[in-house]
Amino acid sequence: MCVSVFLALLVFTAITVWVAGLDLGPLNTPVALGIAVTKGTLVVLFFMGVRWNTPLTKTVAISGFVWLLILFGITMGDYLTRGWLGVPGR
């Protein structure tokens, strides 16, 4: 199990390097982030053992990510709506 996850991580790392050389235009960041999130998920689920752990551990792990989403999400709520008013600087 651990070995196959490790191999998967190696494959994804190779893909990261390969994608870094391609120019996908606006997709550059989403693709890079997507691969990183997949790798992170594998590590959390298998190497950190969350997959086989108690519901409490899962809650803890998930809430950490939910809080990260709050931070990113609400901050983007600012950046994405700044231009709406049409006043320079606001």
Next chain:
Amino acid sequence: MSNEASVHEQSYLGAPHGLASWLLTKDHKRIAILYLISITIFFAVGGTFAAMIRAELVTPQGDLLSSDLYNKVFTLHGVIMIFFFLIPSIPATLGNFLLPIMIGAKDLAFPRINLLSWYIYVIGATVTLAAVFNGGVDTGWTFYTPYSSMSSNTSVTTAALGVFITGFSSILTGFNFIVTLHRMRAPGMTWFRLPLFVWAQYATSLVMILGTPVVAITVLLVAAERALHLGIFDPKIGGDPVLFQHLFWFYSHPAVYIMILPAMGVVSELVAAMSRKQIFGYSFVAFSSLAIAIIGFLVWGHHLFVSSQSIYAGLVFSIITMMVAVPSAVKTFNWTATMYKGAISWESPTFWIFGFMGLFLVGGLTGLFLGAMGLDIHLTDTYFVVAHFHYIMVGGGVMGFLGGLHFWWPKMTGKMYNETAGKIAAMLVFFGFNATFFPQFIVGYMGMPRRYHAYPPEFQFFNVLSSAGAVLLGIGYTMIVIYLIYSLIKGPKAPANPWGATGLEWKIPSPPITHNFSEMPVVTEEAYDYQHAPAPQRGVK
């Protein structure tokens, strides 16, 4: 009885002896005392900076401190009071001491990590003091970019590092509390029999572990930006200075709840004990702590109304800010309802919690003024803001801490302090505090900006009043230190339950034995069962 066992049956203060036994202790009670000594020292240091600020502001001219020095003085006052006094104040001292006892455990889940957290605190504090002696910092405790990352040539990096390190101490404390509460409750100690102080510590711990990593990373990014010009906050190379404000306040607004939630927990205990009544609406008070902790994470943008933050985001932040007032009001109303028809006894802890309620009420309601987007434009960066957050953090946080300290001092030290001195100090602090900070609401509303060493002469009356109040406040705090230390030397021995309070901590001797309980307690009753509580033993010889 073996020798080992008999040592554990002795008072935690007595055995074993020696400095090394304290510095290497794993006993949560001794670690609480270590923290108590350290935060008292930092309170004195931060207070000295406050005294310098008030002395400068007696006259409108900037004559006592140069503007550069004044910038450093108010920055260090803020950094030290917030990161090295207020954040650890209740959780690391009263929480550390009481949380295991209140749930019927021998210690926290990870005693070594608990000691580690104190050492990390000391290292962080030392690094920050190094910044003080290495020329100081002048960014304000908020470290706002781009000034902190591009312009300031003071010891920003060192101070940021100190804050970064200390953050881990509070993460470890929060983590330790959460695991302890989940795993180590005594038989019969269900979640809804927990004292409300414990619920408050739980909510605080959640904020500590979910928020602190963000501020740690943020100050580290400032240090990295200064050293490596990364382009995170510098607009010239693709960064955004307002991003700093988002990241910083994502932690620093909830950090206010790290200071105020434990104080609310203290007040819940004291209100029930001092009016000898079951707390009104137990589960509402318990869940309002969690509600404050969670909603508190969604309001940080109210600090950014005058930055270039989008007005639409500001609108949402403003509305959610109004919502945080609801659980705070739930608590206040429930405390009032608890006291209604209660047998209120006028002991010194009662004075502190009445002080808390009055001051927190003013602080909370003026927070709504500032959370309203339009009014905030007028009030931003004036003394109105300074007065508001001092009412919350000192009027709420410090009054709660002192109330708890007076309530549990007999338990922690085994000694009674002088009741009359306690009451006089509480009155001095209450009136001194109002004299110091109420004029700042007025002068702030009139337009006096914060963070300047000079001001127009028409504001002098209010500033003199404020400085005079600060003298009273200083006398009050000094008095507390004196009579508490005096009680250690000459105070009468404390009985096990001086206030006739409920709760496991009052069923064991004062001071507790090293292992807290000689046998595992079994809990069979709800919290605050004051109908069956023992009579107060204070004064009974």
